[in-house]
Amino acid sequence: MSLEEHDGRELRCRMLGHEVPFGYCRAMNDGLPCRRILDCWHERFDVQTFVEAHFSPEQLARAMAPPPPKMLSILELIEKARRSAEADPAADA
Amino acid sequence: MSTKVFLNENEIPRQWYNLAADLPTPMQPPLGPDGNPVRPEMLAPVFPMNIIEQEVTTQRWVDIPEEVLDLLYRWRPTPLYRARGLEKALGTPARIYYKNEGVSPAGSHKPNTAVAQAWYNKQFGIKRITTETGAGQWGSALSFACALLGLECKVYMVRISFDQKPFRRLMMETWGGKCVASPSRETHAGREILAKHPESPGSLGIAISEAIEEAVSDKTGQTRYSLGSVLNHVLLHQTIIGLEAKKQLEKFGEKKVDVVIGCAGGGSNFAGLAFPFVADKIAGAKMDVIACEPASCPKMSRGQFAYDFGDVAGTTPLLPMHTLGHTFVPPPIHAGGLRYHGMAPLVSQAIVEGLIQPRAIHQIECYKSALLFAKTEGFISAPETSHAIAATIQEANKAREEGKEKVIIFNWSGHGLMDLLGYDKFFRGELEDYELPEHLMQESLAAIRDLPKPKVCRTGKW
Numbered sequence: 062m063s064l065e066e067h068d069g070r071e072l073r074c075r076m077l078g079h080e081v082p083f084g085y086c087r088a089m090n091d092g093l094p095c096r097r098i099l100d101c102w103h104e105r106f107d108v109q110t111f112v113e114a115h116f117s118p119e120q121l122a123r124a125m126a127p128p129p130p131k132m133l134s135i136l137e138l139i140e141k142a143r144r145s146a147e148a149d150p151a152a153d154a
Numbered sequence: 155m156s157t158k159v160f161l162n163e164n165e166i167p168r169q170w171y172n173l174a175a176d177l178p179t180p181m182q183p184p185l186g187p188d189g190n191p192v193r194p195e196m197l198a199p200v201f202p203m204n205i206i207e208q209e210v211t212t213q214r215w216v217d218i219p220e221e222v223l224d225l226l227y228r229w230r231p232t233p234l235y236r237a238r239g240l241e242k243a244l245g246t247p248a249r250i251y252y253k254n255e256g257v258s259p260a261g262s263h264k265p266n267t268a269v270a271q272a273w274y275n276k277q278f279g280i281k282r283i284t285t286e287t288g289a290g291q292w293g294s295a296l297s298f299a300c301a302l303l304g305l306e307c308k309v310y311m312v313r314i315s316f317d318q319k320p321f322r323r324l325m326m327e328t329w330g331g332k333c334v335a336s337p338s339r340e341t342h343a344g345r346e347i348l349a350k351h352p353e354s355p356g357s358l359g360i361a362i363s364e365a366i367e368e369a370v371s372d373k374t375g376q377t378r379y380s381l382g383s384v385l386n387h388v389l390l391h392q393t394i395i396g397l398e399a400k401k402q403l404e405k406f407g408e409k410k411v412d413v414v415i416g417c418a419g420g421g422s423n424f425a426g427l428a429f430p431f432v433a434d435k436i437a438g439a440k441m442d443v444i445a446c447e448p449a450s451c452p453k454m455s456r457g458q459f460a461y462d463f464g465d466v467a468g469t470t471p472l473l474p475m476h477t478l479g480h481t482f483v484p485p486p487i488h489a490g491g492l493r494y495h496g497m498a499p500l501v502s503q504a505i506v507e508g509l510i511q512p513r514a515i516h517q518i519e520c521y522k523s524a525l526l527f528a529k530t531e532g533f534i535s536a537p538e539t540s541h542a543i544a545a546t547i548q549e550a551n552k553a554r555e556e557g558k559e560k561v562i563i564f565n566w567s568g569h570g571l572m573d574l575l576g577y578d579k580f581f582r583g584e585l586e587d588y589e590l591p592e593h594l595m596q597e598s599l600a601a602i603r604d605l606p607k608p609k610v611c612r613t614g615k616w
Contacts, residue, residue: 073517073537073576075419075451076358077288077315080575085314089357091347101451105586130499131384132184132192135366139199140187142367145342 062114072101087112093124157238158254159402161231167397168218170390173429173500175214176436178613181503183210199370200379202278205271208387216390218270225269225302229258230394234402235566239530241550248553250546251406252566253399253427256533260325262568263423264295264382267391271380272299281376282306284368286336286361288315290322291568292382297331310336310364313356321572336361343367383420384498392426399563400430408561411441413549415564417541418445418454418512421498427565429500432509435616443510444549445501446541448520449587454497454505454512508616515544516587521580523547524570536568537576 068084076097086095086102094112095101102108112121128134174181183191194206201209208216218226237250255263275283283305287293293309300307309331316323316335326333336356337344343363347354354360369379381388403411414431416424424445435441447454504510524540526547527533535543542564553560570577579585 071579072450073448074288075448075538077312078291078538079289079315079319079573080579081314085355089314089355090359092351095357097451104450130184131381132197133187134362135200135381136186136192136196138363138366139196139370141343141363142370143199145367146371149342 062111064115067106067108067111070102070105072105074101087115090124093120096125096128099125156236156406158233158235159405160233161398161401161405163227163231165401166223166226166231167394167401168223169215169397170218171393171397171430171433172211172214172216172386172390173393173425173432173504174386175212176433177500177503177507178436178615179503179507179611180212181499184499200366202275202280202378204274204278205387208274208390209385218394219273222270222273225273225299226266226394228302229265231398231402232257232395234399234406234563235531236406237527237531239532240527240547243526243530244547244550244554246550246554247558248550248560248562249408250550251399251403251408251561251563252531252546253395253402253563254533255395255423255426255565255567256536256569258295260291260295260298261571262291262295262536263392263395263426263565264292264568265298266394266426267382267388267422268292268295268299268380269302270391271387272296272303272305275378275380276303276305278378279376280305280378281374282308282372283378283380284308284310284365285380285382286310286312286358286365287322287382288312288358289319289572290315290326293331293333294322294325294329295382296380297326297329297333300331301329307331308365308368309333310338310361310368312336312358312361313354316356319572336364338364340364341367341371383422386498386500388422389425389429389498389500392422393429395423395426395565396428396430399427403561403563410439410561411563412558412560413546413562414441414443415542415545415549415562416445417538417565417567418447418497418501419538421445421501423565423567425498425501427563428510431563432504435509442549443504444545445505445510445512446515446545447512448541449514449516454514503611507612508614513545515541515548517585518580518587520544521577521585524577525580533566534570534574534577535566536570537573539565539567539570542567 070083071080074081086098089095186192197206233254235252241250258265285296287309297307309326311333313335323333337347337354337360339345341364366379369377414428416427418424428443520540523544524535527543546564549562
C-alpha cells in the first residue's frame with residue numbers, strides 16, 4: 062500500500078468549505094494526518110488500515126489528540142506568539 | 155397570500171438574545187491552561203474589551219448600538235419566505251418558511267457578526283483586524299465589514315483554499331482586504347512551517363496561528379483578531395436572524411412553530427435562527443429544534459473518534475487512542491456531556507440538555523434536496539445550507555404522512571454560487587454515500603462499552 066495510493070480521492074472538507082484531495086488530509090497536520098481523517102474518510106475506504114500502515118502509534122496519537130476548547134487554544138496561541146516575539150524581536154520590525 | 159414578508163427598518167430587533175442567560179444548566183466558564191477560569195485581561199491581546207464583555211456576559215438581552223443597526227440596514231431585515239413552490243412539490247400540509255440570509259453583500263449570514271465585531275473594534279480604537287479563512291466565506295464577510303468602517307483587514311487564507319478558491323479571495327480584495335496564503339513568510343509561525351515544509355498546503359490551525367500572532371505582536375496595540383463562529387459573542391450577534399423571523403412569522407399569521415432547522419458547522423448560523431426559538435422551548439413551547447450536519451463527518455450526531463476530556467483536565471486527553479489497533483468505526487450515539495469538537499459550547503450544552511436534536515444527513519440526499527429547492531424556489535444553495543433543506547423536506551414529508559399542518563422554519567444561510575463545483579460532481583455521479591453495515595456498528599459500540607463515561611450535566615426536562 063503506497064502512501065500516495067488514495068491521494069486522488071476527493072471529498073468536501075467541512076472545515077475549509079471546499080473539496081480537498083485525500084493527499085491533503087493525510088499530510089496537512091505538519092506532515093501528519095488531519096485529526097478528523099478517520100471520521101471523514103472511513104466511509105470511503107479502509108482509512109484506518111491506511112494510517113496504521115504509514116504512521117507510528119506515537120505519530121497518530123499526536124495527530125489525533127482532541128483539540129482544546131476554542132478559548133483555550135486562543136490563549137495558547139497568544140502565549141506562543143508572545144514567546145516568538147521575545148525570542149526574535151527583530152523579525153517583527 | 156404573501157410569499158415573503160419584509161420588516162421595515164424601524165421594526166428591526168434592537169437587542170440581541172443571549173441563550174446563556176436561560177440555559178437550565180449554566181455554562182461553565184472557559185478554563186485557561188492553569189485550570190482556572192479565563193480572565194478577561196487574558197484575551198485582551200486579541201479581542202477588544204467591549205467584545206470580551208459580550209463573550210462573558212450572562213445578560214439575557216444586549217442592546218444593538220444604533221450605528222451597528224445603520225450598517226446592518228444595508229441588507230437587513232432579511233426577507234422571510236414561504237416556500238410555496240416546495241410545499242406544492244412535496245404535497246405536504248406543512249407550511250414551510252425560510253429566512254434568506256443569502257441577500258447580504260457577502261452572500262451569507264457571516265456579515266451579521268462581522269459588521270458588529272468591526273464596529274466594536276473601531277470603538278475601541280483598533281485600526282486593523284486579522285483573521286483566518288478557509289474557502290473565504292468568513293474572510294470576505296470581514297473584509298466587507300472592515301471596508302464599511304474604514305479598518306484594515308488582513309486575512310490569512312489556507313494555501314490550498316487560496317489556490318482553489320480564487321473568487322472569494324477576489325471578493326476580499328475588492329473590499330480592500332489583504333489576503334495572503336498561509337503559511338506565509340509574514341509571521342514566525344508561518345516561517346517555521348515553511349522551513350520544514352516549503353510546499354505546505356496550510357491548515358486552518360496554521361492560519362489561526364498567523365492571524366493571532368500578527369495581532370499579538372503589533373507593538374502599536376492597534377491590531378486585533380476576529381473569529382467568525384463558535385464563540386458566544388458571535389452567536390449573540392447572529393440571533394438577529396431568529397428575532398426577525400419571529401416577528402415575520404407573526405405577520406404571516408403564525409401563532410406557533412413546530413420545527414426549527416439549521417445547518418451547524420461551528421454553530422453560528424444555526425444558533426442565529428434557533429436560539430430565540432429555544433428560549434420559547436425553555437419557557438414551555440413544544441417544538442423540535444434540529445441541527446443538521448453531514449453524515450460523512452459528523453460532529454454532533456455520532457461520537458467522535460477522539461473523546462474530549464479536556465474541559466476540566468486541560469489539554470491532556472485521557473483516551474486519545476482508544477480505538478486505534480481495534481476495529482474503528484465512529485460510534486453512532488453520543489454519550490452526552492461531551493464537548494463537540496469545533497462546535498459552539500452554547501450549542502453543545504443545548505444538545506446535551508435535549509433542547510436541540512442533531513441530525514446527520516448524507517450528501518446525495520442534500521444535493522437532491524438542494525436541486526428540488528432550486529427548481530421550486532429558485533435559489534441555489536450553499537452545500538452547507540443544503541443540509542437544512544434536506545432536513546426540512548424530511549420533516550415536511552413526515553407531516554404529510556402524519557396528516558399534520560406543521561409550521562417548519564429553516565435558515566437559508568447562504569447561496570451556492572461560489573460552490574458550483576460540488577453540484578458539478580453530483581451531476582456527474584461522482585458523489586457516493588455509504589451506509590455503515592450494522593455488524594460494524596455493533597463492533598464499534600462493543601469497543602467503547604467499557605470506557606469511562608464523561609460527566610453529564612443536564613436537567614432531564616427535555
